[in-house]
Amino acid sequence: MLARLEESGYAEVKERHREPISQFPLINAVVSKVQKGLVYVDPVSKSSFIATKAGFSLFVGDESANDNGNFFEGLKDCLDLPNYVHIYSPPRSLAAYFEESSTYSRIRRRSQFRRYDPTVLREYESLLPAGFRVTRIQDVQFDRLENAFKLDFGGRYWNSREEFFQGAIGACILNEQNDPVAVCYSACVIEGVAEMDTLVLPEYRGRRFMRIVSEPFFNMVAAKCLTPHWDTFVSNKASYVLAQRFNLQLVREYDLLSVVLR
Structure with missing residues (x-):
């Protein structure tokens, strides 16, 4: 079951998952408490779901420890999240779950550039x-x-x-x-x-x-x-x-x- 994390716990999430978080500045801004957002954690697997107010989000943690169906149901119960979310670089099993389910979803390829x-x-x-x-x-x-x-x-x-x-x-x-x-x-x-x-x-x-x-x-x-x-x-x-x-x-x-x- 996902539980919303208080801001006092953001630093631990950032330290544990520094590499994937650093790839997405909007996510980094949330866990760095520069911009408001939402962080949910699974107390058992220690996996986290980080989201901006606009719905851009990132799953970090042990993919194998999560049941994708229960994970999705948990997200639906997080009423502070927008109705439409965009998950950066989703785990393969999660992407496959939505491809096979009746839930509306789509996967698109994106590129990151830096100057x-x-x-x-x-x-x-x-x-x-x-x-x-x-x-x-x-x-x-x-x-x-x-x-x-x-x-x-x-x-x-x-x-x-x-x-x-x-x-x-x-x-x-x-x-x-x-x-x-x-x-x-x-x-x-x-x-x-x-x-x-x-x-x-x-x-x-x-x-x-x-x-x-x-x-x-x-x-x-x-x-x-x-x-x-x-x-x-x-x-x-x-x-x-x-x-x-x-x-x-x-x-x-x-x-x-x-x-x-x-």
Whole structure:
């Protein structure tokens, strides 16, 4: 049976499973108590299930000691978890269990990239259309960012709008009316790594805005001596092209198991 762990026990979980946790910055941010999340443990096997508020999660522990059916039922009973969770690099037996069950689930392949090259990028300045400009996210009113992108900046990953503005790194493209149209920001910053998230409004896609808004983000991260972390679907060919352009290094590929709990 899964039991929710108090924050005082997070350090022990992190120490016991340091390697897999370090591969996923959002998970690391939870057990490091940088961002709010949820940790459940099996008192018998000492296995743990770590989840962000947005549902990105990681199972760590002894796979052989878990009954996948009971584990899933235990997750459904954890009502603090979102209804839809995404499990990083799930154990093979757990993935197989969901493939054979009637529960809605799907597995997709993802890639992680990191940029270790601190070279300042300047091309975005010449690629910006006339009347558009790039600015820091902190120079745009929070409500304008939220109304434009609907990303729940102060709740999805960060603990509050204040922490988002104080701790997040990000760039935003503004149009001729000074309305936000594209953003690239850090979903978390933990142990020298900044996990990036990017969104371009639908009506502005196909204009290289993802590339344009990513360049100043990389510059901001490099200026703080941090390493940007880009996690994307393998099927997203555009991301691979950009990864090559930005001299990002492929760190690993893994499966992402998405499951409807209830």
